[in-house]
Amino acid sequence: MWVLQVDGDLVCPTRQGLARDVEHDPEVALSVxxxxxxxxxxxxxxxxxxxxxxxxxxxxxxYAEALAEVQAVRARLAQxxxxxxxxxIAAKLLCTQFGRLSDGLAALDQATAATAAEVRExxxxxxxxxxxxxxxxxxxxxxxxxxxxxxPHGAHADEAGARLLP
Numbered sequence: 001m002w003v004l005q006v007d008g009d010l011v012c013p014t015r016q017g018l019a020r021d022v023e024h025d026p027e028v029a030l031s032v033x034x035x036x037x038x039x040x041x042x043x044x045x046x047x048x049x050x051x052x053x054x055x056x057x058x059x060x061x062x063y064a065e066a067l068a069e070v071q072a073v074r075a076r077l078a079q080x081x082x083x084x085x086x087x088x089i090a091a092k093l094l095c096t097q098f099g100r101l102s103d104g105l106a107a108l109d110q111a112t113a114a115t116a117a118e119v120r121e122x123x124x125x126x127x128x129x130x131x132x133x134x135x136x137x138x139x140x141x142x143x144x145x146x147x148x149x150x151x152p153h154g155a156h157a158d159e160a161g162a163r164l165l166p
Contacts, residue, residue, distance in 0.1 A: 026056050047077050054089070063097040084114030088123050095130040104130050121147070125156040128163065 033049045033056075040046060050073035057066035070093065074086045087110035095104035108130065111123035128143035144160040151157060 026060060030056055047073065047080065047082075050076065051082070051086075054086075058089070063093055067093045067098065081115075084111045084116070084119050084123075087111040088114075088119055088126070091123070091130070092126055095126065095133060099133075101130055101134040105134070117151075121151045121154050121156075124150065125154075125160060128160065132163075 030053065033053045036043065036049050037046065037053070043049075050069065054066055054069045054073060057063075057069055067090065070086055070090045074083065074090060077083055077086065087107045091104045091107035091111060093104075094100040094107060105127065108123050108127045112120055112127065114120050114123065124143060124147045128140045128147060131137075131140035131143055141164060144163050147154065147160045148157060148164065154160075
């Protein structure tokens with residue numbers, strides 16, 4: 001594992017970045033992680049660093065940067081078990097922050113194929129919301145009905161059920 005020299009000390013970049021993030025110093029955390037990404041774009045820790053950067057950008061509401069990061073990380077992690085979760089994040093950003101509804105729906109298709117129930121659940125509900133924004137109330141209602149059938153006690157069950165009412 002490589003180390004980074006910070007103020008004369010040798011440190012692991014992900015540990016240093018996480019420590020700075022936990023200490024609520026996101027600028028330093030981002031700087032440490034970006035340096036790792038530049039030096040080792042295919043490094044062993046590159047996927048984890050990319051995800052850490054993504055979480056930091058989302059927390060800081062830097063949505064344009066987060067979208068670019070999630071797309072880059074998705075490209076590197078296409079076969080990773082976290083790929084559907086990353087697709088969900090991309091879809092939410094595309095639909096809710098950038099109005100790129102068709103692109104968001106395509107990303108949701110990948111997320112709904114996830115084996116993790118919580119990812120499928122969130123993707124199915126988001127699909128309904130995205131379809132509604134796209135101006136397709138029939139398909140939106142279909143997505144929410146599927147959500148209620150599959151996740152009757154899910155996090156969005158009440159809201160999905162209410163959207164099904166006439």
